[in-house]
Amino acid sequence: MLGNDIKLAVKSIRSAKWRSFLTMLGIVIGVASVVITISLGQGVRQQLIGQIDHLGSDLITVRPGRLVNRDIAGNITSVNLPAFLGMSSLSENDFRVIKEAPGVGIAVPFAAVNGIPHNDSVEMPDALIVATNENAPAILEQKVEFGAFFSQEETTKEVAIIGQRVAEKLFNENVPIGKSISIRDRTFVVRGVFEGFQSSPLTPNTDYNSAIFVPYEAGKRVSGGNVQIYQVLAKATEKKKTKTTIQAINDGLLNAHAGQADFTILKPNENLIITNTVFNLLTGLIGGIAAISLIVAGIGIMNIMFVSVTERTKEIGLRKAVGGTNRQILGQFLIEAVILSLVGGLFGVMVSFIANILIRISTSLQPVITLPVILISIGVALVVGVIFGMAPAIKAARRDPIEALRHD
Structure with a gap:
């Protein structure tokens, strides 16, 4: 029936x-x-979770804006969602404070550079241009598949290390070493191509496969002396000192910001809470x-x-x-x-x-x-x-x- x-x-x-x-x-x-x-x-x-395992539990992330509220013990109690929509950024002085904080072994700024990269015939409007320093591959634990990343001696030169999608889009090849990318009125020579990046939930709204990494000072020149540092990644000299290093960074930034906590310091597991x-x-x-x-x-x-x-x-x-x-x-x-x-x-x-x-x-x-x-x-x-x-x-x-x- x-x-x-x-x-x-x-x-x-x-x-x-x-x-x-x-x-x-x-x-x-x-x-x-x-x-x-x-x-x-x-x-x-x-x-x-995979990225936390890859980057390590001792990675320290510093971002602009008060993204979370904490209790007395320092645990996250709530997330300030409006802060995620803000346009604030960290300053160069903030980066210096983080870099020079007691216990910090390595610190890397990640700054957004405005501009549309192109070669003679192709533009890539959706590319992310990142101004950073020579320690970026180490902090991201990301290998350069072809060529090499820029060295400390090259931090003022106009060279670029690109993601795989940039290589495909702008040059239609995997190894465009030595070729040029124009950003505004500056010409950058491709020094290397990264291995494929996994998605970066630790870095919101970014796809590093579509990114162009340039030396920080060169990025500043492209932007007329002004770049927006959207995050700083750091690691302690010793893994067991991560907690005290975070406290040192926090104290230094509070002092630099006249006691105003308009920044957020996160451990990898706290990124999971926010997500x-x-x-x-x-x-x-x-x-x-x-x-x-x-x-x-x-x-x-x-x-x-x-x-x-x-x-x-x-x-x-x-x-x-x-x-x-x-x-x-x-x-x-x-x-x-x-x-x-x-x-x-x-x-x-x-x-x-x-x-x-x-x-x-x-x-x-x-x-x-x-x-x-x-x-x-x-x-x-x-x-x-x-x-x-x-x-x-x-x-x-x-x-x-x-x-x-x-x-x-």
Whole structure:
């Protein structure tokens, strides 16, 4: 009997393809948005954990702005999300304070340089130009695959080490050593090409595969003497002294900022806390939008099913006349609503898979779709179908067979 009800439901849905498609669209959007958001969060968390293992638990990150609130013990209690949207930067004096703080063994500034890099025929507007010092590969634990990084003696020269995507985009080759890149009115000679970077959750909004690394002083010249240091990475001389080194950096910066804590010092595991907080909020926001989408879609399913009940009144009368029970009629129409919702959920999952493939191809992010997320999403779609399909199904089941047969 169930198989027959499913066949009848599929036949009814196929008889009004466009109407059924438009009805399912809200389910598709709601399910896809939730799966994509959660998969991005899972992917970034996994990459961040891998990066913490790669860079070490003693890496110290200093960023502008008060990104977190802490308790007396120094533990993060909350994240100041508006600070992430600010345009503040660290100063050169801040970098000197960090570099000269007791216990610091290595410190590296990362500053954004404005400009569109190009050669004679190709521009790369989405490239990130980073002004840094000679210790960048060591702090990032990143190898130069071809050529070499600039040395301490070359920190004023106009040389560049580029990511793989820059090599492909500007030169259409893997080893453009000795070739030139123009940034504003300056010409930089390519000295090296990095190995492929993994995504950098420790460095928000960056993809170092699309980056051009230049000496700090050369970057300043390009920017007219002004660059924005968006973070400083540092390590202690000894791993066991990381905590005291962080305190020394904090004290030095507070003194330099006249007691104002408008900066943030983070350990790698604290980056994970921030990432979780941001993605939990994002998931909540997207989840709210998806919930509205699913409710609207559910109302759409209910309306369409009411229309279907009206259109098929005679069919209902005939089924009852030949012995069909109220339970059978209710089951037939409820199954139809559930199939509409279920198919919408499956399409939503398919859309999320396609979107995640595109994200992997076009960015360095690696979204992760897990089976529980898929099952929960499909389960939610099924629940929507049952809830919003129940009223039309009850209406159909309660139809008087005599009145139904008289219906035109």
